[in-house]
Amino acid sequence: MLKVYINRKGWQSIEIEDDLLQFPLKPGGKTQLDIDVINCEAPTHVYLSSRGAVKDKVIFTRNNAYVDGEEVLTATISNPLGPEQLYEGELSISTGYGSKEASIILQIGHVENETPLDAIEVDEDLSSSDYGHRYSKPRPTTAIKRPSLGVRWPFIRVDTKRIRRMSNLPYILVGVGVIIALILLAAGRISYGVAILGFIVVVVLAYYTWRLLD
Numbered sequence: 756m757l758k759v760y761i762n763r764k765g766w767q768s769i770e771i772e773d774d775l776l777q778f779p780l781k782p783g784g785k786t787q788l789d790i791d792v793i794n795c796e797a798p799t800h801v802y803l804s805s806r807g808a809v810k811d812k813v814i815f816t817r818n819n820a821y822v823d824g825e826e827v828l829t830a831t832i833s834n835p836l837g838p839e840q841l842y843e844g845e846l847s848i849s850t851g852y853g854s855k856e857a858s859i860i861l862q863i864g865h866v867e868n869e870t871p872l873d874a875i876e877v878d879e880d881l882s883s884s885d886y887g888h889r890y891s892k893p894r895p896t897t898a899i900k901r902p903s904l905g906v907r908w909p910f911i912r913v914d915t916k917r918i919r920r921m922s923n924l925p926y927i928l929v930g931v932g933v934i935i936a937l938i939l940l941a942a943g944r945i946s947y948g949v950a951i952l953g954f955i956v957v958v959v960l961a962y963y964t965w966r967l968l969d
Contacts, residue, residue, distance in 0.1 A: 756766045756789040756790075756791050756825055757776065757788060757789070757790045757791065758771075758791045758825075759791065759792045759793065759801075760771070760857070761788060761792060761795065761799060761801060761850060761885055762795045762796035763795040766796065767799070767851040768855070769849070769855055769856070770898070771857050771859050773859055775859060775860045776846065776859060776860070776861050777862045777866045778864075778866075779836070779864070779865070780831050780833070780864060781889070782834055782837055782838070783834065783836045783918065784833070784834050785832065785833045786832050786835075787829055787830070787831055787832070788830045788832055788868075789828075789829055790803070790824050790827065790829070790848075791825070791827045792822050792825065792828060792848075793822055793824075794824060795899035797946065798821060798824075798926065799821070799850055800821055800825035800851075800852070801820050801848060801849075802819055802820050802821070802848070802849045802853065803817075803819075803828060804818060804849070805844060805845065805846050805847065805861065805955065806847065807843060807844025807861075808842040808862045809844030809846075809862075809863055810844060811846075812833050812842060813830050813832055814831045814844065815828065815830045816830065816831075816935050825902035826925070830846075832863060834864050839864065839865045841863070841864045841865045841866060842862070842863045843858065843860065843863075844860075844867070845858040846861045870903065875914075883948065888905075893968065895925070931964055932954060932956075932957025932958075932960075933954065
């Protein structure tokens with residue numbers, strides 16, 4: 756809101772609190788300016804006008820008001836469609852049929868270092884490659900307890916889901932174990948006792964694998 760004092764420092768005196776108003780509107784954007792006119796003496800006519808590059812971009816609800824005490828006057832500020840640029844002019848307030856006048860600078864459109872009024876702020880960190888790691892919350896995990904099979908392999912991670920999809924794994928283990936035992940036995944690397952012991956180990960391993968798949 757823009758505050759304006761009339762007759763506070765003398766007859767027909769005009770005081771405007773601001774000397775510059777900026778409206779960083781994007782092309783096609785609109786906003787409203789409220790002008791609070793406070794008359795400290797006898798009622799008087801107050802005239803509002805705009806000039807310069809903003810003349811056709813400021814529309815007053817009433818540009819000639821008879822102010823007795825205090826009254827809020829409004830103006831619609833708009834930025835026409837087109838290339839993004841800055842329009843600069845003046846907003847003027849006069850009394851005494853134009854004998855006294857005061858004005859402020861009015862800027863509409865592309866204002867340096869100002870966020871457009873109809874713009875949405877975007878977190879620049881979104882472009883960072885580690886944004887998801889820094890801001891994503893860890894998802895809670897629920898441990899599913901499965902019945903113990905009586906055999907544990909420390910420091911070994913077993914993908915049970917993948918194993919469960921291999922329904923013929925026990926038979927593969929038995930077959931591979933028998934083939935390896937026969938090869939080693941034929942090569943004279945192991946005795947019959949060791950071959951039988953190895954076969955038993957393979958069968959036990961196949962049994963627990965079958966239990967795991969069940």
